[in-house]
Amino acid sequence: MIGKQLLLTYLYLLVYVLLSLGVILYNKWVLSPKYFNFPFPITLTMIHMGFSGMVAFFLIRVLKVVTPAKMTFEIYTTCVIPISAFFASSLWFGNTAYLFISVAFIQMLKALMPVATFVMAVICGTDKLRCDVFLNMVLVSVGVVISSYGEIHFDVVGTVYQVTGIFAEALRLVLTQVLLQKKGLTLNPITSLYYIAPCSFLFLFVPWYLLEKPGMEVSQIQFNFWIFFSNALCALALNFSIFLVIGRTGAVTIRVAGVLKDWILIALSTVIFPESAITRLNIIGYAIALCGVVMYNYLKVKDVRASQVPVEIIPERAVKTEKKSSDLYVHEEVINGGMNGWNGSAPDIIVDEGAPLIPSLRISHLGRSQLCSHSE
Numbered sequence: 001m002i003g004k005q006l007l008l009t010y011l012y013l014l015v016y017v018l019l020s021l022g023v024i025l026y027n028k029w030v031l032s033p034k035y036f037n038f039p040f041p042i043t044l045t046m047i048h049m050g051f052s053g054m055v056a057f058f059l060i061r062v063l064k065v066v067t068p069a070k071m072t073f074e075i076y077t078t079c080v081i082p083i084s085a086f087f088a089s090s091l092w093f094g095n096t097a098y099l100f101i102s103v104a105f106i107q108m109l110k111a112l113m114p115v116a117t118f119v120m121a122v123i124c125g126t127d128k129l130r131c132d133v134f135l136n137m138v139l140v141s142v143g144v145v146i147s148s149y150g151e152i153h154f155d156v157v158g159t160v161y162q163v164t165g166i167f168a169e170a171l172r173l174v175l176t177q178v179l180l181q182k183k184g185l186t187l188n189p190i191t192s193l194y195y196i197a198p199c200s201f202l203f204l205f206v207p208w209y210l211l212e213k214p215g216m217e218v219s220q221i222q223f224n225f226w227i228f229f230s231n232a233l234c235a236l237a238l239n240f241s242i243f244l245v246i247g248r249t250g251a252v253t254i255r256v257a258g259v260l261k262d263w264i265l266i267a268l269s270t271v272i273f274p275e276s277a278i279t280r281l282n283i284i285g286y287a288i289a290l291c292g293v294v295m296y297n298y299l300k301v302k303d304v305r306a307s308q309v310p311v312e313i314i315p316e317r318a319v320k321t322e323k324k325s326s327d328l329y330v331h332e333e334v335i336n337g338g339m340n341g342w343n344g345s346a347p348d349i350i351v352d353e354g355a356p357l358i359p360s361l362r363i364s365h366l367g368r369s370q371l372c373s374h375s376e
Helices: 004-031 041-062 073-097 103-124 131-149 156-183 189-218 225-248 251-272 280-307 316-329 368-373
Strands: none
Touching: 004 041, 004 103, 004 225, 004 251, 041 073, 041 189, 041 225, 073 156, 073 189, 103 131, 103 156, 103 251, 103 280, 131 280, 156 225, 189 225
């Protein structure tokens, strides 16, 4: 029988997939010169960040739905600012790519996300360079190259924007787990955007002022309040869902689960946007990349299972240390049922619903070594 927590995890993944589909297609429609014709991706991203920051401020300072984190100047400068910078960069570059290449090809390029995440994890020291994993990453890369070769409307500029955004997003995901976990800081989705969205907005202001502001002054801009409001609302909901899914699965898993979403999106985009034509070589290359992604995920799951130690044979000292370490992940909202009314049993699963930026840990199945090195 499927447990309640597993069903909740699948529900989070389903919501994430649906919201991601909606936001990507919506953004393409708004930015495309053939449709709504608002070719200002930085402006659109700033609208998203400004709206998210205002909603988070209202929920925290006015409605007092949650309390702010115990943020210090040192944590803000060493954690929040770098994460915000890469978050803003990934959104900026990713949205700009819509101006040059099709939605279908963008999704095929996103198969590189596990490669980028693995590379960033190795650089940051949260993962080790292994031959079998490296070969999988090569397979993914070869598949993406084949898919790119088969692209009818291949554009170098758009491809560079998208790949740059992918690596910026991968680094953000790794830093989100590494930096905040190292500081023992817990953030829920609302407080995450409360601190990150305004900072990302400021990072985007400089490129907006230099690159888009002059063009906006001389062009005829369509501004429909309901279009931009609904678009920003979808982006806000997607941000919440991403934070929640990362909290239950991890940076790599959310991207692997997103492969299904990419296949659906590729099919939908060819129907909604006729210019998103795909070729047989596109499909073959993407299928090869998908095989590499699936094999990589299998190796990671195998590694986790191999390192699991039954509770009965864990030394008493390790168990005590384990419980002490888990205190970093226990938040008041978990004890009280969490933001979403979750009533999980703390002794079985210490999943901080109030700290989605921190990877979830099954304390009853993880030894001390995994508490120190767990990165999934």
